[in-house]
Amino acid sequence: MSAPILKDRNKQVFEKGKAAFDLQCDRKSVAGSVSQRACVFCGSRVVLYPIADALHLVHGSIGCASYTWDIRGSVSSGPELHRLCFSTDLREKDVVYGGEKKLAAAIRELVPKHSPKAVFVYSTCIVGVIGDDVDSVCKKAGQELGIPVIPVHSAGFAGTKKDGYKAACTALSKIVGTDDSGEVSPFSINILGEFNLAGEAWIIKEYYRRMGIEVVSILTGDGRIDDIRRSHRASLNLVQCSGSLTTMAEEMKDKYGIPYKRVSYFGMEDVSKALYEVADFFSEEDPMMKERAAEIVREEVSKYLPAMQECKTKLEGMKCAIYVGGAFKAFSLIRILRTLGVDVVLVGSQTGNRQDYEQLASMCDPGTVIVDDSNPMELSHYIVEKDVDLFIGGVKERPMAFKLGVGFCDHNHERKTALAGFEGTLNFANEVCASALSPVWRFAPRRKK
Amino acid sequence: MSAEVQNYQSAGNPCRQCMPLGASWAFKGVKGCIPVLHGSQGCATYIRRYMISHFREPIDIASSSFDETTVIFGGQENLEKAVLNVFNQYRPDIIGIATTCLSETIGDDIDRFVRELKKNQPGLCTLVPVSTPSYQGTQEEGFHRTIYALVKNLAGAGEVHAGEGPALNFFLPMITPADIRWIKDITKAMKGRAVVLPDISETLDGGLWEEYNAIPPGGTDQEEIKSLHLSEASVELGTVLPDDWRPGYWLQKQHGLPNLQAALPLGVDATDHFMKLLEDVLDCPVPPEFMEIRSRLTDAYADAHKYLYGKKVVLFGDTSTVEALYRFTSEIGMNPVFCFTGSPSGILKKAIEKLGTPPVSTTAPLVMEDCDFGDAEGIIEEMNPDMLIGNSKGYKIARKLDIPLLRVGFPIHDRFGASRQRMLGYSGTLNLLDQIVNMLLEKKQSDSDIGYTYI
Ligand code: SF4
Ligand code: SF4
Numbered sequence: 001m002s003a004p005i006l007k008d009r010n011k012q013v014f015e016k017g018k019a020a021f022d023l024q025c026d027r028k029s030v031a032g033s034v035s036q037r038a039c040v041f042c043g044s045r046v047v048l049y050p051i052a053d054a055l056h057l058v059h060g061s062i063g064c065a066s067y068t069w070d071i072r073g074s075v076s077s078g079p080e081l082h083r084l085c086f087s088t089d090l091r092e093k094d095v096v097y098g099g100e101k102k103l104a105a106a107i108r109e110l111v112p113k114h115s116p117k118a119v120f121v122y123s124t125c126i127v128g129v130i131g132d133d134v135d136s137v138c139k140k141a142g143q144e145l146g147i148p149v150i151p152v153h154s155a156g157f158a159g160t161k162k163d164g165y166k167a168a169c170t171a172l173s174k175i176v177g178t179d180d181s182g183e184v185s186p187f188s189i190n191i192l193g194e195f196n197l198a199g200e201a202w203i204i205k206e207y208y209r210r211m212g213i214e215v216v217s218i219l220t221g222d223g224r225i226d227d228i229r230r231s232h233r234a235s236l237n238l239v240q241c242s243g244s245l246t247t248m249a250e251e252m253k254d255k256y257g258i259p260y261k262r263v264s265y266f267g268m269e270d271v272s273k274a275l276y277e278v279a280d281f282f283s284e285e286d287p288m289m290k291e292r293a294a295e296i297v298r299e300e301v302s303k304y305l306p307a308m309q310e311c312k313t314k315l316e317g318m319k320c321a322i323y324v325g326g327a328f329k330a331f332s333l334i335r336i337l338r339t340l341g342v343d344v345v346l347v348g349s350q351t352g353n354r355q356d357y358e359q360l361a362s363m364c365d366p367g368t369v370i371v372d373d374s375n376p377m378e379l380s381h382y383i384v385e386k387d388v389d390l391f392i393g394g395v396k397e398r399p400m401a402f403k404l405g406v407g408f409c410d411h412n413h414e415r416k417t418a419l420a421g422f423e424g425t426l427n428f429a430n431e432v433c434a435s436a437l438s439p440v441w442r443f444a445p446r447r448k449k
Numbered sequence: 450m451s452a453e454v455q456n457y458q459s460a461g462n463p464c465r466q467c468m469p470l471g472a473s474w475a476f477k478g479v480k481g482c483i484p485v486l487h488g489s490q491g492c493a494t495y496i497r498r499y500m501i502s503h504f505r506e507p508i509d510i511a512s513s514s515f516d517e518t519t520v521i522f523g524g525q526e527n528l529e530k531a532v533l534n535v536f537n538q539y540r541p542d543i544i545g546i547a548t549t550c551l552s553e554t555i556g557d558d559i560d561r562f563v564r565e566l567k568k569n570q571p572g573l574c575t576l577v578p579v580s581t582p583s584y585q586g587t588q589e590e591g592f593h594r595t596i597y598a599l600v601k602n603l604a605g606a607g608e609v610h611a612g613e614g615p616a617l618n619f620f621l622p623m624i625t626p627a628d629i630r631w632i633k634d635i636t637k638a639m640k641g642r643a644v645v646l647p648d649i650s651e652t653l654d655g656g657l658w659e660e661y662n663a664i665p666p667g668g669t670d671q672e673e674i675k676s677l678h679l680s681e682a683s684v685e686l687g688t689v690l691p692d693d694w695r696p697g698y699w700l701q702k703q704h705g706l707p708n709l710q711a712a713l714p715l716g717v718d719a720t721d722h723f724m725k726l727l728e729d730v731l732d733c734p735v736p737p738e739f740m741e742i743r744s745r746l747t748d749a750y751a752d753a754h755k756y757l758y759g760k761k762v763v764l765f766g767d768t769s770t771v772e773a774l775y776r777f778t779s780e781i782g783m784n785p786v787f788c789f790t791g792s793p794s795g796i797l798k799k800a801i802e803k804l805g806t807p808p809v810s811t812t813a814p815l816v817m818e819d820c821d822f823g824d825a826e827g828i829i830e831e832m833n834p835d836m837l838i839g840n841s842k843g844y845k846i847a848r849k850l851d852i853p854l855l856r857v858g859f860p861i862h863d864r865f866g867a868s869r870q871r872m873l874g875y876s877g878t879l880n881l882l883d884q885i886v887n888m889l890l891e892k893k894q895s896d897s898d899i900g901y902t903y904i
Contacts (some may be wrong), residue, residue: 002519004663005535029490031514032534038498039491061550061583063467069842083845084823085462091584095554110461125489125551126584129520156489157515182633243897375536376509379662396498399507403658445659 004377004386008032009389012373014357017366023357027374028160034375036323036396037350039156041124042068043164046413047244048120048152048171050195051223052076055116058087059103059134062123064156065089072413073197076222078267079197090126100132107141117225118148120171128155148225150174161325162351169248172228174218177256179229185214187282187289188234190258193241194265196221197413200420204265206311207275207421213282213294219245222281230254236281238263238274241326265420266332266428267339268304272297306340311429314437316341318389323379323397324411327352327360333392333411334363340429345386348374369412376400384446390436405444407435461823464765464842465791466860467583470496472547473510474623475595476577478647480668481542485511485531487524487559488549500559503860503867504653507665515551524557529566536573539663543575543671547595553582575671577602587792587858589767592623596646599674600696605704607676614642615682615731618698618706620771621645622687622713623859626654628873635724635739635874641731644673644680645695674815678704682730685710686723687769688800713769714873715881716777717747717857723874742875750878753886754782759809760889763787763829765820765839766858768797772804774838774857775814779807781882786814786832793819822846836888837897850891853888857881 012025027033041058045068049056058065065087076082088106090099107119119141123134134151142149152171154164189208192282194201201221208215216234232252237260239249249260261281265273279293320342322333327349334344347360348371360370369382380400383391392402394412401408409418409431415448419428439445469486472498476484493512496811512533513524534546548559563578579598581591610616619632623855627799629650636643668707677683683706692698697708710732714723720743724735760783764774771788778785784807790797801816815828826846829837837843837854841861847854861867871877892903 004538006538008534028516029512029514030530030534032485032511032531032538033514034497034509034511035490035494037488037490037513038494042491042495061467062465062530062587063470063492063495063550063583066463066466067499069462070845071498087463089463090550092582095550095582096582125491125549126554129551129554156491157520158517228886304656313518325467377663384661396494396501399501399505400661402505404661405657446657 004032005213009033012369012371013378014150014361016361016364016368016370021358021361023163023354023361023370023372025357026162026353027373029373034377035350035373036375036394037373037402038169039154040159040161040164041122041154042153043161043244044122044154044168044171045164046072046195047165047168047220049082050074050076050220050223051118051120051228052082053079053112053117055081055086055109055110055119056122057106057119058085058124059099059127059132060088060090060122061126062087064124072195073416074195074221074413075199076196077202078224081114084114086110095126098132100131100137101125103132103134104137104141104221107137107145109143111147117148118150118175120150120152122152122154124154125156128158132368147323148175149307160351165244166247169245169251172248173251175225175228176252177232179227180227180233182230184216184230184233186235187212188214188216189236189238189278190217190219190220190231190234191215191221192239192245192260194218194221195241195413198416198418200265200418200424203418203421203424207271207296208278210296211275211279211289212286213278219248224425234258236261236278238278240264240346241328243328252282262328264328264332266329266425267336268301268308268422269335269339270332271421271425274302297388304422304426307426307428311433312339312341314433318342318436319345319386320390320392321379321383321388323347323348323374323391323411324394325350325394327356329411330360331363334360336425336428340432342390344368345388346371346379348372376430380404390432405441405447406431407438407441409435457707462842462845463586463791463819463821464789464825464840465644466499467492467550467588468581468586468594469547469583470589471548471593471623472545472579472581472595473500473508474588474649475592475599475647476480476545476547477652478645478649478668479509479543479545479599479674480670481664482545483509483511483535483539483541483664484545484547485513485528485535486547486549487528487531487557489511489515492549498557499860501545501604502862505868506653506655509539509664513552520551520555523555524552525562525565527676528562529569532566532573532576541574541664543577545599546576546578546581547581547596549581550583552731553580556788558630561663572744574811575603584774586794589623590794591793593690596620597694597696597699599646600677600699603671603674604677604700605675607672607679609677610679611672612642614640616642616644617730618644618677618680618683618700619645620685623767624713624873625870626650626868626878627871630875631874636727638736638739639683639727639731639733641727641733644677645755646671646674659758667772678706680706680709682709684730686713686725688772688796688832712776713773715773716780716878717743717750717875718780719773719776719873720873720875722877739875742879746875746879746882749882750781751880756886757803758782760788760836761832762836762838763825763832765789765825765837765843768800770793770858771797772800775801776804777878777881778838779804782809784808784810786810786834787817787825787828788814789817789825791820810845835892836885838885853883855888
């Protein structure tokens, strides 16, 4: 059977080795394709949500807020305002007469009650249409209340999830650089695009602490407004999760002269690299840092490698499909899976760009299918065609994998197990084993051989 | 308290979702049906994720994927494209089209779009449009509007009923696949045939697959919907809805079909009433095996009554579930002190008022509609109840106040087996009773310093 690909999506699916690389991406989802993507609002929410001492107010109808209430695994070591859900809950009359008054009243009511350090006001689809001047409401409220009240222009229709990342960066840039007080170490960094899912940011922060580095702020995992205010004083920015905060890093480079490096904390190889690169950066001022980084890597690798190898003996030769939000994560996943002896036969993302896909194509073996903004019909087709044993994706792909008797590992923002860092790599391997090697699959009709 | 509550301009920790979710739920109970949400991509994806996390089944919901130009020029072209793409990719029997806040706000006339689409694309499958702007109501309203739209669009067109036995139309609120199976079983045991709308018993709680099914098997066949008017009668279960939400009422008006209304059969009284109704309309006695369960249930009531007497319970969720729980917890001697729902429809207040004060209490319960967890938290803290019964979003309060939460209804995002949760009929009631009693015992046991091993 040929793949059930919609005509309009022909160019968003590519099989390596069949023709020269050619893949379209960065497009709006095709109407009627059951895209796994959400919307601009989702992109902004993902990025800003972990800021735990800010109040996140969704301006619009209730659903947009309901569906995003406490669904992500970003944890906080202190305040937990981000885990509450606030919405202006627009009703019929607001749609007719506008929601500005309601928004202003909501901010005024919520701020004294919860004492946030800042407010983010997300405008969703209908707000743009009913013509609310969200900017001026926020400005006025901010002046009155003495805290930043920042509009996030995230109407769902106005682009893709990536545009939501940009809107979040625009909002963040209003906070960055607003506090010059206090001391900051010359050996200091910010980590951008790390959201502290299941406490991952803490694991990473600890490595840098052991290297003698101060982490000024994490954008935005376990985030605090005051840290973000001072973040412009760090010496180096590390950007993980390529898509979401690169614009912010670019801006900080232009405005404050902070260079940035792209890193990944998934897989021992990539984590090690992320530590060495920072040590390299500071090597002139602190030549010993490299040795400390090497020490950490040695210690951690020796702690977790034997167990990894054990996983490998069990997983060797299995076939895996990867479908994740950002393409950058897919690079790391391919590398980890290789070290586990697993073949990647399908890889795709919701938001990759051309460069990302070129790199994916160059990393993959011939025959690997690469997809952009895919849908259940395509994904399920390739699961069967490529006889996949394991699927790595998000909640929406999980039941599809299970129906077909395929193991599944959640590598999305909802995860509750830390998958970053050295220990995270082993956690990942264990999760993969727990699903791919389960004895239950022999009851799945499709796997009965 | 309530004055402050009413002044709230914002919703904190909502106890409701939005209309197109209810619409998607209803459409998922029709055989070969794919929902298309007319609006931006996000709504469809969020709703999918939300429902998948509850049902743990593949749930495909398409979107007409608005962009900036759609918002200016209207969504007709997008809808046409979405419908054609869904048709070509899924080969559905029926496409359910629900609007969203956005398409409604820009003034898209969905009925006209669908009329024109049918004219321009004669080879398409059945299309059923429904208007579901969330600023007008919650998932419940969306759900009922959709059932109504399905019946109004399709019923009356059929000429015969396939299948055996006298057919009964069941119009149900948002209940679990397992409870729907029970309704089908009992009707069959009494020599009748249940035509359930929507029937999610298989589509949202199915088996493993040999090959991938673009649309999960199961659901009410549209031929059956077309022949609904030929059934013996309609049975509407749950709270009494406004007439223009009631498919049974419509069938009665248009086709003279008898329309029976009954409470959800949870508890002995409500189930007795339901059984009597079935006996009358199917002219067949209740089979003895069902009555055996009844006697086991009343025996369990006796065994359990002391654990339950006067225990204060707070109930929340959709109106039909809360009403049924109110009736049941009152029946077993608990004291439902506070009932709330996110729905602003006015239905719950009326329903509970009608049921009156619970036998173990002298004061009427507090009933709040259009109520969020943010509003409810302070009230619950003050009331200090023994137990909460409702969806999993109540967990934050339960944890904070250290009150046990029994998860019933939708959504259940932090427990397993939501689709198989039973509460209807004598058997379902017994299941729920066991869970309630055990939860109270567990709390008593873990709170005590003594560590009783024998309670
Ligand atoms: S815009 Fe309306 S339909 Fe869409 S998710 Fe929000 S509330 Fe629901
Ligand atoms: S209404 Fe817009 S912002 Fe809200 S979920 Fe839908 S697409 Fe996203």
